[in-house]
Amino acid sequence: MTVFVKRYPDESNCAAARANHTWLESLNSGVRIPRLLAAHSRHLVFEHIDGTPPDFVDLPSIAAVLGKLHSAATPALAQARLDQEFNTAGGHVIADFVSVRPTIAAIPEAATVAATACVSIYKDANLRNFLITNVEVAIVDFDDLTLAPYGYDLAKLLTSMAMTFGQLDRSIATDALDHYNGALGGTKCALDDLAVWAEINWMLTADYLGRNGYRHPWPTVRPWPAPFASDRSQP
Structure with a gap:
């Protein structure tokens, strides 16, 4: 049997990834x-999934998968708050959204949206954590899991795509948002909020520019005007 082995620098990171995977599986979301x-102290053994890395054309399908996953997580997070870590019914602790991203508190636009946003999850939805198979989209890599507002994972997907491949057309971004919201079925993410979360993702990813396939700075490829007053002079 062909397998995929993910190795970790220490036991705590390995244990966290295992717990994240277990919790996501427990949602029974229908997402692949x-x-x-097998689980060991510093590496995990997963089934191998044949697939190819995604491109812009795959955005609607991936966005729908994210919406499906977030929709499945909603009941389990009914008592969660973005500014507090959350203990799941199974005892898994999911880190909060705000304290691990101190940038948010310093930006009025982001802090305002976060103060009223409904709670979902962030699983690091950069494009490299998805595989496109013949019949479905699979999500891989379970190193990171935090609370997050609806749309934050989608914003990470959009910024990682644009920073990798170049200009992101507004119509492509809004189509992805429509597919995401359609799969949610309940709470929706507004386009203006998505733009705010994309900017936060850029701030947290900017240091990787020139590495890991990130070739384009977000301010030069974003599909809408900068949502923060301090950035409106940028392209």
Whole structure:
């Protein structure tokens, strides 16, 4: 059997990734997640999934998968708050949104949206954490899991796509948002809020520019005007 082995620098990171995977599987979302075949102190063994990396054309399908996953997580997060870590019914602790992203508190636009946003999750939805198979989209990599507002994961997907491949057309971004919201079925993410979360994702990803396939700074490829007053002089 062909497998995929993910290695970790220490036991705590490995244990956290295993717990994240277990919790996501427990949601029974219907989203393709690789089966965990074996767990060791510093590496995890997953089933191998044949697939290809995504491109812009795959955005609607991936966005719908994110919406489906977030919709499945909603009941489990009914008592969660973005500014507090959350203990799940199974005892898994999910980090809060605000304290691990201090940038948010310093930006009025982001802080305002975060103060009233409904709670979902962030699983690091950069494009490299998805595989496109013949019949479905699979999500991979379970290193990171925090609370987040609806749309934050989608914003990470859009920024990572644009920073990798170049200019992101507004119509492509809004089509992805429509597919995401359509899969949510309940709470929706507004386009203005998505733009705010994309900017936060850019701030947290900017240091990787020139590495990991990120070739384009977000301010030069974003599909809408900068949502923050301090950035409106940028392209």
